[in-house]
Amino acid sequence: MSEQNFNTVPLHTPPLSVSSSSTEQNITGSWKYIQPAYHDRVAPCIAGCPTGVDIEGYMSLLRDGELSAAMELLQCENPMPAITGRVCNHPCESRCNRANYDGAVAIHAVERVLGDMILEEPLPHWTMRKHDERIAVIGSGPAGLACAYHLTRLGYNVEVFEKEEELGGMLRLGIPGYRLPREVLDSQIARYKAMGIIFHTGMRAGTDIGWPRLTTEFSAVFIASGAHVSRLLDLEGDCSRQSLRSGLDFLREVNAGGRPDIGKHALVIGGGNTAMDCARTALRLGAEVTVVYRRTRAEMPAIDEEIEDAAREGVKFEFLASPEKLSGTGGRLQLACTRMELGEPDAQGRRRPVPAGGEPLLLEADTIISAIGEDTGLHDLQAELADAKLAMNTWGCEKLARVFLGGDVAGDERTVASALGAGKRCAIYIDRQLRQQHGEDIPEERLEAIRIGGSESLSMARWTNSDPIMRVSPQNDVVQPADINTAYFPREPRHNDRHAALLKSFEESNTGITTRDALAEAARCYECGVCNECELCRIYCGEAAIQLDPGSGRFVIDLDHCKGCGVCTAECPRGALVMERLANMD
Amino acid sequence: MQKVIVGNHAVSWGVKLARTEVIPAYPITPQTQIVEELSEMCASGELPARFIKVESEHSAMASAVGASAAGARAFTATSSQGLALMHEMLHWAAAARHPIVMADVNRALGPGWNIWTDQTDSLSQRDTGWLQLYCENNQEVLDTTIIAFRLAEALDLPVMLVLDAFYLSHTSEPVDIPDQALVDSFLPKREAHYKLDINEPHAFNALVKPDDYMEMRWHMHDAQRRALELYPQIESEWLALTGRYYGMIEPYRTDDAETVLITTGTVTSTARYVIDERRSRGEKVGLVKIKMFRPFPVEAMRAALKGIPRIAVIDRNISPGNGGIFAQELRSALYGSDSDAAPQFNGYIVGLGGRNVTPDTINGIIDHVQSGETVDRPDIWVGVKA
Numbered sequence: 020m021s022e023q024n025f026n027t028v029p030l031h032t033p034p035l036s037v038s039s040s041s042t043e044q045n046i047t048g049s050w051k052y053i054q055p056a057y058h059d060r061v062a063p064c065i066a067g068c069p070t071g072v073d074i075e076g077y078m079s080l081l082r083d084g085e086l087s088a089a090m091e092l093l094q095c096e097n098p099m100p101a102i103t104g105r106v107c108n109h110p111c112e113s114r115c116n117r118a119n120y121d122g123a124v125a126i127h128a129v130e131r132v133l134g135d136m137i138l139e140e141p142l143p144h145w146t147m148r149k150h151d152e153r154i155a156v157i158g159s160g161p162a163g164l165a166c167a168y169h170l171t172r173l174g175y176n177v178e179v180f181e182k183e184e185e186l187g188g189m190l191r192l193g194i195p196g197y198r199l200p201r202e203v204l205d206s207q208i209a210r211y212k213a214m215g216i217i218f219h220t221g222m223r224a225g226t227d228i229g230w231p232r233l234t235t236e237f238s239a240v241f242i243a244s245g246a247h248v249s250r251l252l253d254l255e256g257d258c259s260r261q262s263l264r265s266g267l268d269f270l271r272e273v274n275a276g277g278r279p280d281i282g283k284h285a286l287v288i289g290g291g292n293t294a295m296d297c298a299r300t301a302l303r304l305g306a307e308v309t310v311v312y313r314r315t316r317a318e319m320p321a322i323d324e325e326i327e328d329a330a331r332e333g334v335k336f337e338f339l340a341s342p343e344k345l346s347g348t349g350g351r352l353q354l355a356c357t358r359m360e361l362g363e364p365d366a367q368g369r370r371r372p373v374p375a376g377g378e379p380l381l382l383e384a385d386t387i388i389s390a391i392g393e394d395t396g397l398h399d400l401q402a403e404l405a406d407a408k409l410a411m412n413t414w415g416c417e418k419l420a421r422v423f424l425g426g427d428v429a430g431d432e433r434t435v436a437s438a439l440g441a442g443k444r445c446a447i448y449i450d451r452q453l454r455q456q457h458g459e460d461i462p463e464e465r466l467e468a469i470r471i472g473g474s475e476s477l478s479m480a481r482w483t484n485s486d487p488i489m490r491v492s493p494q495n496d497v498v499q500p501a502d503i504n505t506a507y508f509p510r511e512p513r514h515n516d517r518h519a520a521l522l523k524s525f526e527e528s529n530t531g532i533t534t535r536d537a538l539a540e541a542a543r544c545y546e547c548g549v550c551n552e553c554e555l556c557r558i559y560c561g562e563a564a565i566q567l568d569p570g571s572g573r574f575v576i577d578l579d580h581c582k583g584c585g586v587c588t589a590e591c592p593r594g595a596l597v598m599e600r601l602a603n604m605d
Numbered sequence: 606m607q608k609v610i611v612g613n614h615a616v617s618w619g620v621k622l623a624r625t626e627v628i629p630a631y632p633i634t635p636q637t638q639i640v641e642e643l644s645e646m647c648a649s650g651e652l653p654a655r656f657i658k659v660e661s662e663h664s665a666m667a668s669a670v671g672a673s674a675a676g677a678r679a680f681t682a683t684s685s686q687g688l689a690l691m692h693e694m695l696h697w698a699a700a701a702r703h704p705i706v707m708a709d710v711n712r713a714l715g716p717g718w719n720i721w722t723d724q725t726d727s728l729s730q731r732d733t734g735w736l737q738l739y740c741e742n743n744q745e746v747l748d749t750t751i752i753a754f755r756l757a758e759a760l761d762l763p764v765m766l767v768l769d770a771f772y773l774s775h776t777s778e779p780v781d782i783p784d785q786a787l788v789d790s791f792l793p794k795r796e797a798h799y800k801l802d803i804n805e806p807h808a809f810n811a812l813v814k815p816d817d818y819m820e821m822r823w824h825m826h827d828a829q830r831r832a833l834e835l836y837p838q839i840e841s842e843w844l845a846l847t848g849r850y851y852g853m854i855e856p857y858r859t860d861d862a863e864t865v866l867i868t869t870g871t872v873t874s875t876a877r878y879v880i881d882e883r884r885s886r887g888e889k890v891g892l893v894k895i896k897m898f899r900p901f902p903v904e905a906m907r908a909a910l911k912g913i914p915r916i917a918v919i920d921r922n923i924s925p926g927n928g929g930i931f932a933q934e935l936r937s938a939l940y941g942s943d944s945d946a947a948p949q950f951n952g953y954i955v956g957l958g959g960r961n962v963t964p965d966t967i968n969g970i971i972d973h974v975q976s977g978e979t980v981d982r983p984d985i986w987v988g989v990k991a
Contacts, residue, residue, distance in 0.1 A: 032821060034828070035700070035702045035810070035824075036809065036810045038809075040807075042806040042807055563806070
């Protein structure tokens with residue numbers, strides 16, 4: 020028997036099980052039929068923002084402590100964050116992927132904190148090319164200011180014409196001071212003046228300055244004249260101004276400093292933001308206030324917080340009551356309302372109120388304020404423009420040669436955010452058109468590429484090629500809640516706005532959140548859809564097929580060895596990685 | 606620097622001085638203080654190691670294996686049931702040749718539930734391929750921790766450092782803590798002979814067919830045997846640096862001895878006291894302390910016990926159905942080594958589940974073995990109540 024000598028080392032066998040050749044030769048990538056890719060997708064807050072603010076972007080910068088970069092990015096898209104941080108209806112928050120987890124990130128409140136900081140800062144040093152063209156903006160509401168702001172940043176000479184003596188449009192006339200302090204509005208407007216925007220007040224386009232002059236002296240005209248005509252309530256009985264006040268006129272009077280005597284009891288008819296503003300303003304004038312609305316709380320178009328604030332301050336609500344008849348005896352007004360119930364949904368999906376039968380509801384008041392909506396007076400304007408023999412057969416931006424329309428007057432959603440988005444959109448359209456006149460070729464696809472998440476909003480950062488994350492179509496899809504790996508996000512309650520105890524005062528009622536809370540909210544942001552180099556994909560990749568590219572600072576995938584297991588995509592906390600089907604597998 | 610510290614913290618200090626890089630840990634009495642102290646050292650930054658909280662001892666060892674596979678110096682600590690839960694990974698660590706160091710604080714296995722000292726937990730892991738070093742005092746604990754890394758990394762085998770629950774783990778003694786520079790000169794940064802490297806990727810621990818498996822076990826066994834030569838060399842270096850030397854085994858007053866006790870762990874200290882007392886009365890008694898259980902120092906034991914007529918092995922452990930484990934090992938080591946004069950060889954079971962082993966216990970054992978009473982069984986249970 021030939022025995023192995025115990026002291027002879029069998030050299031051909033390694034001491035442990037290890038492959039003799041490099042496993043790099045094993046191209047595991049050939050196994051896969053799907054593969055991961057970093058897509059830089061769009062966060063739902065951004066897609067939901069009519070202004071097109073890169074919310075995820077500035078939250079990420081805030082989280083990294085890059086405060087000035089965050090402010091710069093915010094200002095790139097939003098001309099008035101201190102204002103929207105107070106009055107915006109913040110659709111961003113309702114779309115936030117964290118909403119159904121532990122509460123949406125308090126984007127609105129963070130924006131206010133940043134907006135107030137911006138007002139304390141000097142103007143940024145925007146490097147811009149200078150153009151010779153002058154552009155006229157009609158109206159100094161949010162749409163007009165936004166268009167003027169963006170065009171100025173793009174290097175144009177902008178002049179704003181405002182028919183009122185003071186600037187701000189609906190921001191000043193319609194929104195009460197306890198929601199938007201005048202000093203905030205004034206310092207914001209002061210910044211626009213400092214930027215070089217020229218303002219003409221007390222000048223109504225068409226009368227104080229004629230359309231022919233506007234269209235000849237200016238290379239483009241942006242009309243954002245708003246919606247200032249209160250809709251009339253169709254009631255039986257005496258509807259004279261003494262009995263039935265227009266909500267907008269009422270707000271305009273109080274916002275200008277007037278303190279009318281409205282008696283002890285006021286009724287406010289309507290369920291929108293104007294109605295809430297009227298109700299809370301009437302409350303501050305010392306009246307007991309009841310809001311009368313045809314439908315229910317769920318159908319009210321007003322911002323939720325405004326309804327909550329009104330209720331908290333003591334405003335009462337009569338739902339499912341449709342005013343029919345107004346009468347008055349001895350200085351007291353009587354409003355008879357038909358009791359309603361909800362029927363089939365209307366075109367917008369809101370359930371239509373239909374008479375429920377039964378006894379009418381009788382309400383008494385000293386003052387009745389009607390706030391059922393505003394009209395634009397657009398017909399008058401159209402007539403004026405026609406008189407000026409402008410070649411105008413279509414309203415809208417693309418087809419009209421030099422006149423652009425945006426904001427409330429153009430039928431945009433009646434919100435500040437929407438008006439700001441329209442102002443930006445038209446600024447970009449005007450820029451494109453004027454540059455094309457100088458021979459630049461800017462194809463339609465370029466506009467498509469700056470559209471955010473398939474919405475109407477356009478990205479100014481992308482338009483000016485200053486987007487830190489060039490998110491481009493067709494990778495413009497929006498991150499869904501299911502794309503978030505919540506295991507990486509411990510539940511943390513949202514930091515909510517605080518309210519001053521000063522009820523019935525015209526001082527600002529919502530005191531917002533602290534800077535520290537704002538930073539904590541930024542840390543709550545999922546940063547949906549954008550890789551922030553958290554490294555989990557690299558750590559979990561069993562093939563070590565993900566590495567940081569020192570050149571670009573981004574992760575790259577070695578597709579020769581990625582076998583398509585998808586663990587990177589599953590572990591990615593924020594949906595920045597998606598699995599793509601390989602073309603040859605279809 | 607002298608510090609008065611418990612045995613558990615002596616381990617922690619050794620691990621810190623060894624510049625351990627990864628510490629996966631799961632708490633268990635009486636070990637917890639070791640990793641607790643280490644977690645604080647990591648948290649304060651004085652030990653720049655990755656401390657990994659895991660969900661079980663199995664995962665603790667699996668994580669140590671992972672860290673070691675990546676080339677890191679890894680440490681963990683456990684006791685009793687925790688060690689038993691690691692069993693599968695203990696085989697893995699050894700056969701994958703990971704030089705992991707682990708402290709096992711000897712604790713009895715349940716049931717009956719018991720947290721006190723007993724060597725059965727570590728001895729049950731005899732055949733996993735780990736080296737095992739048993740300590741007698743806190744200074745030895747600290748020194749052995751550092752020596753263990755050096756030994757493990759030279760052999761590519763894991764080392765288990767063993768200390769008695771409470772008698773060492775929770776008892777304070779003055780301990781000399783060597784300078785970091787001294788330890789650095791003795792124990793340089795680990796240079797892994799095999800490691801995961803994304804720039805030079807290899808597959809590890811895949812299927813091995815009968816053609817090669819046996820050779821790999823031969824390698825493991827050979828590395829264990831090499832420890833018998835290497836350990837004294839490494840300890841000599843430590844001696845030169847610190848003046849301290851323990852040896853794989855330590856004969857104590859065995860010259861001309863006619864009765865020799867075989868001891869491990871803290872029982873040794875008690876036995877030294879008894880030996881000194883009986884020597885002062887002129888009795889020819891001595892002891893041999895076993896520090897290294899795996900590899901078993903067969904030749905050294907044979908040499909130390911040559912010509913001794915009476916041997917009494919004190920086992921704080923039990924292999925049910927046979928007897929004390931050190932007694933079995935030693936009997937088999939001595940078999941046939943001195944066929945002309947086979948000694949009287951008695952195995953005594955003491956102190957299971959932490960029962961105190963006092964000078965009286967040891968005097969009783971010496972009296973018994975000296976009486977020459979023949980016992981027809983391999984195990985004599987000391988102090989078992991009727």
